[in-house]
Amino acid sequence: MRLEGRDLVAGYEERTVLDGLSVAVPPGRFTVIIGPNACGKSTLLRTLGRLLKPRGGSVLLDGAVLHDLPPREVAQRLGVLPQAPLVPEGVTVADLVARGRQPHQRWWQQWSPGDQAAVAAALADADIAELAARPVEELSGGQRQRVWIAMALAQQTEALLLDEPTTYLDLAHQVEVLRLLERLRDGGRTVVAVLHELNQAARHADHVIAMKDGRVVATGAPHEVVTEQLMTDVFGLACAVVTCPLTGAPLVIPRP
C-alpha cells in the first residue's frame, strides 16, 4: 500500500496549516511524525487519513486520489485512530471493537462469522481478549487505548494511522502500545503515528517525518533525522544527541 501526499494545502476555516506539503509513507514500515505543537502533525495525519479534505493538492492511495474514492472503500484499506475518540455510555469492549467491522458491513447485513473472527483476532492482537465483556468506562487509560487500537485492527486495513496513541499513558503503557505497533508492522502493516516523545520516535520508528510550521523539514531513518542540528532547529531548543547504550538509537537530551 502506497500512501503519499502531494502539494497538500489544508487547514481549518481561514487558517492554513499545511501549505504545499509533499510526503510519502513507506509501505510496510513504522513511520512516526514529530514536530513542535501546532506544527501541523495532526492536520497531516487527518488529511492522509481522509478525515480532512485538503484545499489543494491530493492524497494518493496506490495512485488513486484518496478523496475521490468512496469513504467505505477507503475505510476498508486505511484505519484511522483519531486523537480523542468518545466512549459511548455502557458500551462493552467487544461491542466497541465490533464497530471496527462497519466498513465491511451494510445496514441490512447481519453479523457474519468473518466479523466474529476479525474481532476475536483484534482482541487477541491487542492483548485484551479477557476484557471483552467489560464496560469500556471501567478500564484504565492504557487498557482503553488498546481497545481503540483493537477497533482499528478489527477494520483489517493494510495501513493504520494513529494520532498521539501514547498521550495520557504512563511510561509502561506507552511502551506497551509502541511494542504493539511494532508487532503490527512486523505483521506487514503500514503504521503511521504522531508521537510527542522524540526518544520513543527514534527508538521505535523505521522512518521519521520531522515537521515545523506546516512544512516537512526532514525525512528518513531515525539516525538521519534525529540529529543535534535538526532537533535544535525544529524545536528551537539547544540539545545534544547521544547514542542510547541499550539500543543504539539516537537519544535527545536538552542542554542544561
Next chain:
Amino acid sequence: MRGAAKRGGYLLLGVLVLLAAVAASLTIGSRPIPLGEALDALLHPSAGEAALIVRELRVPRTLVGLEVGAALAVAGVLMQALTRNPLAEARVLGISAGAATGVVAAIAFFGVASLAGWIWFGLAGAALAGALVFLVAARTRDGSGPVSLALSGAAIDAGLGAVIYGILSIDAATFEQYRFWVVGSIAGRTPAMAGQMAPFLAIGLVLAVVTARGLDALALGDDAARGLGHRIQRVRLLAAVAAIVLTGAAVALAGPIAFVGLAVPHAARALVGAAHRWVLPLSALLGAALLLLADVLGRVISPPGEVAAGVVTALVGAPVLLWLVRRARTVTA
C-alpha cells in the same frame, strides 16, 4: 456475537410487555370488557355495545397509542444520538414547539376547530421548526454537530414558546381549545387519524434503521465515524429527518407527551447496551407499551373521569427520571 441471545431475550420480553399493554388497553376502562369478549368483537364484528366500544373507541385509541409511543421513543433515541445529549427529546430540536405553534396558528388564525384539522398544522409546524433548526446548525463550523444542534434547537424552542404564549395570553378562546391538545392525550382519536400517521411513522422507522450503524459510529466522535467510512453529514441529515417526521407526527396526533422520548431510550440502553440495532427496536416496543399503560392508568385513576396519558407519563416520569439520574451518577463515579 456475545450476548446476542440475551438481547434477543429482551426484545422478546418487550414484545410480551407490549402485547400485555395492548390487551389492557382493549379491556380496561370505565366499561371493563373481558379479554375474550374484546377479541371476539375484533374478529366477529357484531352490533353489541361492548363490540362497539372496542371497535370504535378502544382500537383506534390503542393504535394511536402504539404509533405515538413507538415514534416518540425512537425519535428520542435519534435525538439523543444526534446531540450526544442523554437528556435530548422532542423539545430539544424545537420540534414540539413547532407543532404547538402550528396548532395555535390553526386555531387562532385559520379557525380550525377540530383535532383532525390541527394534526396537519401541527405536522407542518414541527417539520418547519425541525428543518430550520437543522439548517441553522448545518451552517455553523460544527456542521450540525451536537452542540450547534442543541443550541439552535433551544433557541427555536424559546422563540416559538414566546410566540405561543403571546397569542394565548391575548386570545382566551384559542387557549380554551388549545389546552385539549397541549395536555397530551390519545383519547378520542379516529381510525382515520391512525391511518394518516402510519406512513410518517413507517418513513421514520425505516430511516432510523438505515442510520443505526452510522449512529453507532457517530457516538465515537466525528473523526472516528469518518474513519469508519461514514459520510457523517448524510448520517446526521437522515437521522434528523427521521426524528422530525416521527416527533412531528406523534406530537401533532397526541399533543406533546413528555418523558417517553426521554426515558425509554435510557431503559433500552440499560437492557441491551449501546448498539443502535438493538436499542432502536427495543425502544419502539417499550415506548408503545409505556404510553398504552400510562393511558390505561389514566382511565382508572380517578373514575368516572379520565386523566390524559400525557399527564400520567409526566407524573410517573418524574420519579423514574430521578432514579435514572442517580443510577447514571453511580456508573460514572
